[in-house]
């Protein structure tokens with residue numbers, strides 16, 4: 070089960086004086102253990118900055134972030150991170166790339182062999198584990214990157230537009246895999262997407278972020294059954310939920 074995250078009055082300003090950019094906040098958010106929270110908002114509203122602060126890679130200018138009630142004061146090694154551009158290295162195979170994340174953490178890949186097999190199966194990469202990234206489609210590369218980010222069973226996963234560069238059909242398929250992975254082990258996930266539909270399908274909670282400086286304008290609990298398969302997506306309740314969030318952005322002039 071995942072970690073509990075809390076942001077209290079977190080703000081970020083880059084630079085000082087007249088050229089300062091007030092990027093985020095103040096933002097308040099509590100993510101319960103095992104929650105799947107999506108941050109949805111226009112480009113440049115501070116979503117990636119929020120992720121970097123939660124990861125401990127960028128210090129907040131004000132406020133406090135805690136993970137299981139412990140303040141985040143520096144880079145956290147107990148999380149899995151994935152960005153739009155994956156971090157696969159070209160000279161390693163799929164399996165070798167997954168193992169790389171373990172090696173960097175000083176963990177023995179042999180102890181994780183079953184876990185890796187399981188991830189490869191669940192992300193439909195069976196038969197490709199000995200291929201190198203350039204031999205894979207973009208979608209397969211992102212699947213491999215999911216395995217890489219999650220192999221050490223992190224309590225928290227920060228996924229910043231991991232599906233952003235994929236075509237719609239591939240995106241739909243990988244969403245299903247991501248949901249299945251999350252439902253199996255319930256890490257706490259913070260997920261950034263531009264797609265309201267994607268956020269509603271995957272999340273326990275959707276956070277609507279305002280244009281810069283990004284504030285968390287609305288926190289909407291998504292009360293739809295799991296798994297959120299095609300039948301759920303076709304339901305009236307799903308459509309209503311998507312429309313409600315679209316209206317909020319419309320009011321901001323974003324849509």
Ligand SMILES: Nc1ncnc2c1ncn2[C@@H]1O[C@H](COP(=O)(O)OP(=O)(O)O)[C@@H](O)[C@H]1O
Nearest residue numbers: 083090092111112113114115116117118119281
């Ligand atoms: N290291 C940085 N230095 C200065 N400004 C930055 C830096 N990182 C981000 N910003 C600015 O902060 C704002 C939010 O950026 P970002 O968090 O990347 O937004 P998003 O991920 O929502 O598109 C933008 O205006 C961006 O230009």
Ligand SMILES: [Mg+2]
Nearest residue numbers: 116117118229
């Ligand atoms: Mg971003």
